[in-house]
Amino acid sequence: MWDYTDKVRDHFFNPRNVGEIENPDGVGEVGSLACGDALKLTFKLDKSGKIADAKFKTFGCASAIATSSVLTEMIKGLTLEEAAKVTNRDIANYLGGLPEQKMHCSVMGREALEAAIENYRTGGKKKHELEGNVVCTCFGVTDKEIERVIQENNLTTVEQVTNYCKAGGGCGGCQGEIEKLIEKIQGDKIKQAVAPIPRRGAKLTNIQKIQLIQQTINEQIRPALRAHGGNIELIDVEGNKVIVAFRGMCAQCRLTEFTMKDVVEAKLREFVDKDLFVEEDRDSANQPHNHRE
Amino acid sequence: MKTIYFDNNATTKVAEEVLEEMKPFICELYGNPSSMHTFGGQVSHNIRKAREQVAALLGCDPTEIIFTSCGTESDNAAIKGTLAAYPNRRKVITTRVEHPAVLSVCRDLENNGYTIVELAVDKQGRLDLAELEDNLDDDTAIVSIMYANNETGVIFPLEKIAEMVTDKNVVFHTDAVQVVGKIPLNLSESNIDLLSLSAHKLHGPKGVGVLYVKKGTRLTPFMLGGHQEAGRRAGTENVPCIVGLGKACELAGKNIEAENNKVKYLRDKLERAILKTCPDSQLNGDRENRLPNTTNISFEFIEGEAILLMLDKYGICASSGSACASGSLEPSHVLRAMGVPFTAAHGSIRFSLSRYNTEEEVDFTIKKLPPIIEKLRKLSPFVTK
Numbered sequence: 001m002w003d004y005t006d007k008v009r010d011h012f013f014n015p016r017n018v019g020e021i022e023n024p025d026g027v028g029e030v031g032s033l034a035c036g037d038a039l040k041l042t043f044k045l046d047k048s049g050k051i052a053d054a055k056f057k058t059f060g061c062a063s064a065i066a067t068s069s070v071l072t073e074m075i076k077g078l079t080l081e082e083a084a085k086v087t088n089r090d091i092a093n094y095l096g097g098l099p100e101q102k103m104h105c106s107v108m109g110r111e112a113l114e115a116a117i118e119n120y121r122t123g124g125k126k127k128h129e130l131e132g133n134v135v136c137t138c139f140g141v142t143d144k145e146i147e148r149v150i151q152e153n154n155l156t157t158v159e160q161v162t163n164y165c166k167a168g169g170g171c172g173g174c175q176g177e178i179e180k181l182i183e184k185i186q187g188d189k190i191k192q193a194v195a196p197i198p199r200r201g202a203k204l205t206n207i208q209k210i211q212l213i214q215q216t217i218n219e220q221i222r223p224a225l226r227a228h229g230g231n232i233e234l235i236d237v238e239g240n241k242v243i244v245a246f247r248g249m250c251a252q253c254r255l256t257e258f259t260m261k262d263v264v265e266a267k268l269r270e271f272v273d274k275d276l277f278v279e280e281d282r283d284s285a286n287q288p289h290n291h292r293e
Numbered sequence: 294m295k296t297i298y299f300d301n302n303a304t305t306k307v308a309e310e311v312l313e314e315m316k317p318f319i320c321e322l323y324g325n326p327s328s329m330h331t332f333g334g335q336v337s338h339n340i341r342k343a344r345e346q347v348a349a350l351l352g353c354d355p356t357e358i359i360f361t362s363c364g365t366e367s368d369n370a371a372i373k374g375t376l377a378a379y380p381n382r383r384k385v386i387t388t389r390v391e392h393p394a395v396l397s398v399c400r401d402l403e404n405n406g407y408t409i410v411e412l413a414v415d416k417q418g419r420l421d422l423a424e425l426e427d428n429l430d431d432d433t434a435i436v437s438i439m440y441a442n443n444e445t446g447v448i449f450p451l452e453k454i455a456e457m458v459t460d461k462n463v464v465f466h467t468d469a470v471q472v473v474g475k476i477p478l479n480l481s482e483s484n485i486d487l488l489s490l491s492a493h494k495l496h497g498p499k500g501v502g503v504l505y506v507k508k509g510t511r512l513t514p515f516m517l518g519g520h521q522e523a524g525r526r527a528g529t530e531n532v533p534c535i536v537g538l539g540k541a542c543e544l545a546g547k548n549i550e551a552e553n554n555k556v557k558y559l560r561d562k563l564e565r566a567i568l569k570t571c572p573d574s575q576l577n578g579d580r581e582n583r584l585p586n587t588t589n590i591s592f593e594f595i596e597g598e599a600i601l602l603m604l605d606k607y608g609i610c611a612s613s614g615s616a617c618a619s620g621s622l623e624p625s626h627v628l629r630a631m632g633v634p635f636t637a638a639h640g641s642i643r644f645s646l647s648r649y650n651t652e653e654e655v656d657f658t659i660k661k662l663p664p665i666i667e668k669l670r671k672l673s674p675f676v677t678k
Contacts, residue, residue, distance in 0.1 A: 002598075012599070012602065013603075013606070015672060018671065018672055029674070033594070033635055033636045033639070033675060034635040034636075036596065036615065036616040036617060036622070036623075036624070036635075036639050037596065037617075038674055038675070039674070040674035057672060057673060057674035058672055058673070058674065059594060059595065059596060059672075059673045059674055059675055060596050060599070060617070061596050061597075061598035061599055061615070061617035062598060062599050062602045063617075064596070064617075065599060065672060102617075138623075139622070162622070166622050169621070169622035169623070170622065170623060214406075218403075218404040222403075222404075233408070
């Protein structure tokens with residue numbers, strides 16, 4: 001059971017400003033049914049350029065609804081310049097705080113507001129647009145968006161980033177990338193955790209190397225493939241040649257070459273040894289596959 | 294406010310009779326059944342009695358019952374214990390819709406070099422037995438398939454599956470925590486080798502479970518440290534809870550049929566009314582082969598946690614397969630495996646009833662739910678009206 005503040009409960013059970021404004025000055029839409037939450041925000045300006053009215057429609061959990069409701073209250077009477085400065089922290093604080101795992105609701109509110117202001121200013125798309133490169137394919141979150149939540153909320157762990165913008169919360173395949181973004185922004189601030197995997201450089205015995213390859217496949221590669229209905233098995237290691245077999249969807253995927261080169265080899269080189277290269281075991285690829293869709 | 298408890302697949306109320314049976318074993322008869330003195334030793338009679346009560350409900354021999362700490366422990370012990378007993382076999386077959394107590398164990402095994410096959414289910418949550426047949430081979434150590442699904446209540450054709458598996462000389466385990474006490478079992482005439490159950494799902498206390506091990510089944514103990522349970526599960530017996538489980542099994546066996554007729558009547562009434570009065574709602578799972586107490590209904594365009602909170606305001610307890618309700622970001626793995634669209638999975642609600650529910654409670658819920666659905670739909674950007 002979530003520990004919601006009285007204010008969250010109040011705005012959930014008695015949401016303010018529900019609906020859509022006819023002929024609005026700005027419309028912002030963010031989220032989707034697939035993601036589990038979505039918000040459509042509309043506003044109208046008065047003659048002096050202040051937000052005279054704002055309404056919302058939200059699909060989502062209690063905190064998503066409360067966040068949207070409180071957002072419409074917060075921005076009424078603000079100029080667009082003032083409204084543009086509202087951060088997700090402001091929204092969460094106004095509600096007396098949100099559970100950590102629900103912070104992404106406050107980010108969704110801020111994104112919808114930005115999209116609506118953008119829509120008013122440029123007449124551009126109402127949808128919250130993706131800027132930058134997609135890092136989390138499960139939830140469609142870009143590096144720009146991740147960097148922003150890290151900066152605005154002073155985040156230092158992958159788990160926090162997932163709580164704030166969902167990135168990394170699906171298959172988990174992008175968690176390494178998120179970690180790098182955190183490092184880039186927070187630098188020394190993050191305490192150096194004890195690295196679970198020895199860094200390359202130190203000379204590994206053959207047994208250590210094979211164990212590290214298996215561990216890297218288990219922790220870094222398999223979760224991502226699994227999320228897309230596939231799997232990978234380590235067949236053998238001969239010198240620097242790593243022989244693997246793809247299972248399930250991956251075995252039939254026409255992008256297998258791409259997956260191998262880009263994911264498996266890159267990960268193995270990163271975590272084990274830069275001289276490693278990957279080959280697919282063709283015999284096992286032709287075997288009946290394990291996971292049927 | 295009165296609590297209306299429709300979340301009996303999560304846990305159940307301890308029956309008053311069970312509590313009464315347990316009471317003396319907390320402050321009075323607190324001795325250790327392994328002790329040599331009469332004070333402790335006498336307690337072992339009560340454990341024996343409980344073992345007989347459980348065996349009677351399952352239709353097996355008391356020596357085939359091992360008491361554990363919970364259903365999860367039973368599942369772990371069954372799978373890991375079998376693999377340890379068959380060190381040369383490296384394959385495990387299970388399904389995509391298992392409880393995490395089985396699925397997480399299997400995925401962890403995969404990281405240790407085992408091959409894991411997760412059988413798919415169709416839109417109604419049913420298995421394709423041909424897929425199981427195709428995957429059974431000499432390398433398979435164990436097949437673990439749940440008896441009935443905790444989220445949808447869908448029952449698998451277990452006897453047929455058990456026969457297929459054991460015909461190939463492979464050990465068959467089933468997680469039956471949702472079934473024991475709801476469907477009559479007769480394990481002496483079944484091909485099931487290993488079966489897990491949990492007391493708190495059948496009006497017994499939390500903290501005690503059972504692993505049934507058919508005579509002649511090789512199983513390496515998982516918990517070491519003492520001679521208890523004939524060396525198959527070490528650790529001082531949780532006497533009060535074991536006694537309570539025995540009583541709970543006795544009660545369940547006494548009126549399994551009469552009770553389930555009543556529970557099924559209430560479930561059907563609730564389900565029929567909801568599907569009729571709430572537009573864009575649909576039942577998840579096979580309507581025919583289902584536990585008598587469970588219904589899983591999806592409401593399109595709205596989110597499950599929001600529905601639960603509004604029900605909670607009236608004291609109605611249910612659960613949801615939505616992402617938000619679980620604290621993860623993705624909806625129920627069971628509904629996803631069934632190919633339930635995201636739109637419906639996020640808005641799924643499970644009602645699971647028990648013999649303690651009344652018709653008034655069902656009627657009250659039938660009255661309160663439709664306005665909740667309507668209110669949330671008014672908030673939803675995907676409903677244009």
